[in-house]
Amino acid sequence: xxxTEQSDEKVVYLTLDDGPSKNTxxxxxxxxxxxxxxxxxxxxxxxEYKDMxxxxxxxxxxxxxxxxxxxxxxxYASVDAYFQDLDQIGQxxxxxxxxxxxVLSDFREDLRIPYLQVTRREL
Numbered sequence: 357x358x359x360t361e362q363s364d365e366k367v368v369y370l371t372l373d374d375g376p377s378k379n380t381x382x383x384x385x386x387x388x389x390x391x392x393x394x395x396x397x398x399x400x401x402x403x404e405y406k407d408m409x410x411x412x413x414x415x416x417x418x419x420x421x422x423x424x425x426x427x428x429x430x431x432y433a434s435v436d437a438y439f440q441d442l443d444q445i446g447q448x449x450x451x452x453x454x455x456x457x458x459v460l461s462d463f464r465e466d467l468r469i470p471y472l473q474v475t476r477r478e479l
Contacts, residue, residue, distance in 0.1 A: 370394035373422055374401070376408035384408075384415060393417055400424035400448050409449065421445045 372383065372394055380396075387394055395418040398409055413419050423431050424444035431441050 371397060373397045374399055374426060376405035376412070377402050378405065380405060380408040380412065384412060384417075387417070388415065395420055397422040398445065398449065399426040400445055401426045406448065419449055421449055424448065 370387075370392065375383075375396055375398055383394075386392075393416055396409070396412050397420045399422045400406070401424075409419055421442065422445065424441050425431060431438055
């Protein structure tokens with residue numbers, strides 16, 4: 357992994373959305389058991405689990421942003437509302453990453469847009 361050289365090796369990319377949650381620790385335990393890594397696209401919807409963001413990162417997983425509220429009506433109320441919500445999750449992730457070595461300078465590079473729907477016209 358992490359190379360541009362061709363290989364016959366089979367690769368699976370695991371991504372998890374909408375956490376951290378009460379299930380995050382169990383997921384981390386399973387990933388540890390199989391020596392697997394994943395990307396966690398996080399929200400701020402369950403603040404009681406926000407410390408799991410750093411824990412996942414410390415275990416070598418990638419942290420990306422989903423949205424802070426994960427509320428469709430709020431996120432897509434306007435362009436400004438979308439970027440305000442995105443900035444809010446970005447600040448949470450940066451805060452949790454502050455004790456880590458890698459802090460993104462532009463936190464929007466690890467982003468998964470919630471409820472993304474593309475019409476045939478947009479293709």
